[in-house]
Amino acid sequence: MVDRSLDVAYPMTFYANATESDEATPIPLRGGDRIQLDIHVNPAPALHLLFRVANSQGDAISMPQLQKRTFDTADWVQPGGTMQMLSPGLVVITGVAAGRYFVGNQNAIGDSAPQSAEVELSENGQELQIPTSEPPxxxxxxxxxxxxxxxxxxxxxxxxxxxxxxxxxxxxxxxxxxxxxxxxxxxxxxxxxxxxxxxxxxxxxxxxxxxxxxxxxxxxxxxxxxxxxxxGEGNVEGFAKRDGKPVAGAMIVLVPKNPESNRELFRRDQSDLDGSFSLRSVIPGLYTVVAIENGWDLDWSEPGVIAHYCQHGREIQVSDRAEGPIHLDSAVEVQAK
Incomplete structure (x- = not known):
């Protein structure tokens, strides 16, 4: 028998001391910042969970898979305890911290955020129900x-x-x-x-x-x-200005056409003291270059957020036959956040 004071689990922890991603505290970062953070992982009482298996006579048991939401996706959680047969067809799993989880079998490729609803695991003896999965x-x-x-x-x-x-x-x-x-x-x-x-x-x-x-x-x-x-790829170079004067520290974003389905084509830079910037490794295609003052806390890769700024940006065509850097023939006007 394990001493209950030693029967603990270490939950997935987010800043600051949150065990669910939707309760995490955002960390604002601006160009040039250097921030030190302390994250404390604290032990919590481990749960003893039950699940039933159809065939208790075989040697192999298909163990339920637990996943925990991490912002916009889900990550596997490896229980820190043991799995033991209590009686024919009834298995107990230990070493799981209380919290919200997805419960299921091993997922197919791409199923990183399960379709089943999250389950609140909070009590010893709680039984895990595994949903039926769709064919791959x-x-x-x-x-x-x-x-x-x-x-x-x-x-x-x-x-x-x-x-x-x-x-x-x-x-x-x-x-x-x-x-x-x-x-x-x-x-x-x-x-x-x-x-x-x-x-x-x-x-x-x-x-x-x-x-x-x-x-x-x-x-x-x-x-x-x-x-x-x-x-092919190339570098896009230019200057960020406002009223004809260079602007340092502006966020420069290269926004692809149809950004919803081309998020990997976004590029970003920060303008230097003379307003210059360089967007590297750009894939051929049609883009809009925007410059935003104090825009570092914007969710710039979200199409709905960046669309407003694209209306006043610079459109450019990057050719697959371009040789050397692509220089914008006029400055990109810096927009207020």
Whole structure:
């Protein structure tokens, strides 16, 4: 028998001393700041939770998977205790701190934020109920690079979920084919890269139908794609001014066309003392450059937030044939936050 004072768990902890991400305290950071933070992880009484298994005679038990919300996604939680059979078909799991969790089986690719509702785990002897999962899907794609006679070596295709979090990586084979298996239903986007060069999805279609940049994957489906990539990158350089005078410390944001489905194309910099800035590793495409004074606490990658500033920004076209840095021929006007 374990002394109850020693039967503890260490909950996931956020700043400042919060155990749920929606209770965390934001940390404002401005250019040049250096901040020291102290985060204390404190022990809490461990829960003893119950779950039932259909076949108690086998040696292997499929253990429930616990996930905890971390802002806009969810992370796996590894219980710090043990799993033990109390009686035929009834198992106890220990070492779990009280809190809100997702409960389920091992998820398919991309299912980083489960569809089931969060459950409040707060009492010893509470029984875990595992929801029925939807059948996974598969994605098979043929890939080509525009203007290239053959594919680059070690080209990787990355599958990202609706939160723009990479959930799977696959290397494209020499025939230009790639396949993702066991994909959870949901919304996805694709990006590609080699070890030293990024690529952007120019076109994507399925059975002759153009799809744009987003994939809506249905449960149990088998999706076949044709993907055209465009490579190359450049640097965009210019000056941030207000009323003809340089502005230092302004936040410079490069906003892609259709930002909702192209968040990986955003770039950001801070203007120097002379107002100059440089936005690096820009993928070819159409963009708007905006300069915002004291804009560092803005959620600049959210399309609804940045759209207001784009109305007064500078549109630029970055060509895949550009050689050397791209210099803006006139200054970007700095806007008030």
């Amino acid at each position: 899907a598969s994605i098979k794609a043929s890939v080509q690079v525009v203007g290239a006679s053959q594919l680059p070596q070690q080209l990787m295709l990355v599958l990202r979920n609706a939160k723009q979090r990479p959930v799977a990586f696959q290397q494209v084979n020499p025939q230009g084919e790639v396949e993702f298996l066991d994909v959870a239903p949901g919304q996805y986007t694709l990006m590609a890269a080699t070890a030293n060069k990024p690529y952007s999805v120019l076109r994507m279609s399925s059975e002759g139908t153009a799809l744009g940049h987003a994939l809506n994957i249905q449960a149990g489906s088998s999706v076949t794609l044709a993907i055209s990539l465009i490579g």
